[in-house]
Amino acid sequence: MSWSANAQSSGKNVGIGPENRYYPVQNFRDDFQVYDDAVKAYVPYIVEQHADKTALSAYIDLESNRHYVLLISTQQDGYLFINAALKRKLWAGTWQVLSIDSLYRVYRQPELFLTLYGAPGLGDRQLFIGYPKSATQKTVVLRDDNLSLRPREFSDYDSFLSVGLLFLLATHAFLFSLYHRAFLRFYSLRDLLSLRAQEESFLINRPLSSTNILFTINLSFVLAYLILFVQSRNIDVFASRALLLGGHRFVALTGEFFLLSAVAFLFLMGKYVLLEVLGGLYKLQGIINVHFFKILQSSLLFFTGMTLLLAIVAFNGPTLTWSQNSLLIPLIIFYTARLALLYLAIRSMxxxxxxxxxxxxxxxxxxPLIIGLRFAL
Incomplete structure (x- = not known):
């Protein structure tokens, strides 16, 4: 029996991959494409026409196959290319097991273009998406630091984050210059911890004034910047990633920044409306404005400080390993402390x-915090 026939016989009952430890989810044997010089495009592989082709390609849907693995094997030595970049050599008769989750984190794309280069013909190579029968098989975590045949591109993320910091500095300078008293009040830790709220204050008794709106917009800018900053460190802010698939070019990142800023602003204003509604139901109209002011004040202090800290750490330690837990823990502590502060402030009034x-x-x-953590995790 031939090598490719053995591959076909190792079906769902027997398994595939090293020691048949994986169940096949998708076989790419009928999905390969080859480049046609005549039409200057990739066309489906046809045995009668492309038997002499040494490079076979296929699109891999990463987003729909999370938690699975990519299984690659060749009968003769070959090479693996991902998005036209050489990643590794394929040794004859050896299975390569790549984690699709790791590919998703590295390339931050819903789909990859994979090419297997080696001996001509379809029978030389196997490409599967599989699911492990057990957790004993250690998968290879592919990093995007291997040999590449294309020129290395400078990260547009780094350029955007640098320009974004300058933009935030400009907005804070603008507010400091034109709304000096309000700026000192919003960014006062002593005022935040004070439980004796000045209800007659111009910032509290007029929550939808132009001053408060401008500081709310500025907070939205800070939140949007933080989301993109975290995203640039290969940490998914939301599991669906539906909002952040516009691309990684500078213009696309700028568009995402202002889109996220608008969404954050609408959420903050929506929260004030929710406070008004619930305040009426619980007959707490007297504390709604103080509550909203404390939310803005605490959020401006925490998220602005967090932005500065993360920027300093990132630009001085580019090799630092980032994890989701290292960012979630400070957020949980902040929201818990803010909840306690709001309880004491309202209780004293x-x-x-x-x-x-x-x-x-x-x-x-x-x-809202619990729901947010549920979607983030």
């Missing part, structure tokens, strides 16, 4: 039954 106050804070603070 009005004689409210604890049950009402706990219900109110859970709906407007705790439940």
């Amino acid at each position: 009005e004689p409210i039954k604890n049950l009402y106050l706990f219900s109110y804070l859970c709906i407007v603070e705790l439940i």
Whole structure:
């Protein structure tokens, strides 16, 4: 029996890959393409026409095959190319097991273009998406630092993040110059920790004034920058990634920045509307403006400080390994501390039954946090 016939016989009952440890999910035998010089494009592989072709290509859908592995094997020595870049040599008769999750994190694309170069003919190579029968097989985590045959491109992420920092510096300087008193109030840690709110303050009794709106917009810019910063460190902010698939070019990143800023601003304004509605239900209209002011004040202090800290760490330690937990833990601590601060601040203002106050804070603070963490994880 030939080598390719053995591959076909190792079906769902027997398994595929090294020691038949994987169940086949997709076989690319009928999905290969070759480059046709006549039409200057890739066309489906046809045995009668392309038997002498040494480079066979296929599109790999990463987003729909998360948690699976890519299985590659050749009968003779060959080479693996990903998006036209040489990644590794393929040794004859040896299976290469690549984690699709690692490919998804490295390339940050829903689909990759993979090419197997080697001996001519379809029978020389096997390409599968598989699922492990057990967790004993260690997969190869492919890094994007191998030999590449194309010129290395400078990261547009780094350029955008540098320009973004300058943009945030300009917006903060603008607010500091034109709204000096408000700026000092918003960025005062002492004022934030004070439980005696000045309800007659121009920032509290007019929550939708132009001053407050401008500082809310500035907070939206900071949040959008942080999301793109984290995304640039190969950490998925949201599992779906549906909002952040516009591309990695500078113009695309700029568009994503302003889109995220608009979404963040609408969420902040929507939260104020939610506070107004729930305040009316719980008869807490007197503390709504203070509550919203404390939210803006604490968020501006924390997220602006976090932006500066992450930027300093990133630009001084480019080889630092980033993880999702290292970013989630400070966020959880911040929101927990803010919830406690809001409870004390509201409790000191009005004689409210604890049950009402706990219900109110859970709906407007705790439940959105839990939902957000659920989607982030």
